[in-house]
Amino acid sequence: MGYLSEDKRKVTTQRLREMKQRGERISMLTSYDFTMAQIVDAAGIDVILVGDSASNVMAGNMTTLPITLDQMIYHGKSVVRAVNRALVVVDMPFGTYQISDAEAVTNAIKIMKVTHADALKLEGGAEILPSVKKIIDAGIPVMGHLGLTPQAINKFGTYAVRAKEEAEAEKLIADAHLLEEAGCFSIVLEKIPAALAERVANEVSIPIIGIGAGGGVDGQVLVVADMLGMTRGFTPRFLRRYADLNSVITDAVGRYVEDVKTGDFPNEKEQY
Numbered sequence: 001m002g003y004l005s006e007d008k009r010k011v012t013t014q015r016l017r018e019m020k021q022r023g024e025r026i027s028m029l030t031s032y033d034f035t036m037a038q039i040v041d042a043a044g045i046d047v048i049l050v051g052d053s054a055s056n057v058m059a060g061n062m063t064t065l066p067i068t069l070d071q072m073i074y075h076g077k078s079v080v081r082a083v084n085r086a087l088v089v090v091d092m093p094f095g096t097y098q099i100s101d102a103e104a105v106t107n108a109i110k111i112m113k114v115t116h117a118d119a120l121k122l123e124g125g126a127e128i129l130p131s132v133k134k135i136i137d138a139g140i141p142v143m144g145h146l147g148l149t150p151q152a153i154n155k156f157g158t159y160a161v162r163a164k165e166e167a168e169a170e171k172l173i174a175d176a177h178l179l180e181e182a183g184c185f186s187i188v189l190e191k192i193p194a195a196l197a198e199r200v201a202n203e204v205s206i207p208i209i210g211i212g213a214g215g216g217v218d219g220q221v222l223v224v225a226d227m228l229g230m231t232r233g234f235t236p237r238f239l240r241r242y243a244d245l246n247s248v249i250t251d252a253v254g255r256y257v258e259d260v261k262t263g264d265f266p267n268e269k270e271q272y
């Protein structure tokens with residue numbers, strides 16, 4: 001049995017800030033569909049991210065770049081319908097906030113209006129600051145995302161650990177401060193050295209959520225299909241698998257196929 005919060009109230013950005021202040025760690029997982037989001041929410045997660053990793057996990061793309069605004073809205077609506085307690089954050093997909101701040105706020109408002117999500121996540125620091133500010137000015141809570149930002153994979157050329165060199169680490173720290181000053185309610189730090197992530201978490205007052213960023217931050221996020229062991233062949237050091245659903249599903253499907261082939265299913269009680 002896992003840790004189930006006694007507090008059944010809806011999680012808000014304000015409550016996440018209070019959790020950081022009292023040293024309570026924040027749990028976050030992705031979900032992209034109604035059924036999974038319902039289970040994840042009922043199990044007591046604090047934040048559900050409708051990540052653009054849906055591009056990989058749901059659509060089988062190699063990167064997060066191809067997923068569209070309408071596809072993210074579809075996933076966002078499905079998740080919001082399932083959730084009672086968790087804060088629901090939707091990723092703004094690649095190309096919907098980088099062109100201009102006007103276009104960014106138009107797309108942000110569309111996601112919020114149609115999905116009824118609680119907040120949005122955008123990747124990047126100084127270079128997207130005008131868009132972040134405009135979206136927050138429109139009344140939409142924004143979660144930042146620094147370090148390994150998968151929408152920039154073609155620029156990086158690799159999914160290796162980011163900010164190991166001093167110059168990149170200094171920029172990341174400066175970006176975290178800029179995002180906090182702009183009014184972001186939280187920041188995801190992906191795949192950076194643990195000491196750097198801890199330093200950022202100590203320097204800013206907003207919650208820092210890590211993925212591959214060590215234990216010195218305010219919370220953790222993982223991709224749900226990875227931590228449940230549904231995906232195969234993705235084995236980064238930071239990934240802890242809590243189940244082997246790939247084997248469970250393979251076994252169940254195999255037994256079903258056998259039962260259908262042998263005529264064992266359906267039996268007399270399973271028909272009208």
Ligand code: KIV
Pocket residue numbers: 030049050051052053054091188190211221222223
């Ligand atoms: O899209 C996603 O799943 C993410 C997490 C890895 C933080 O952005």
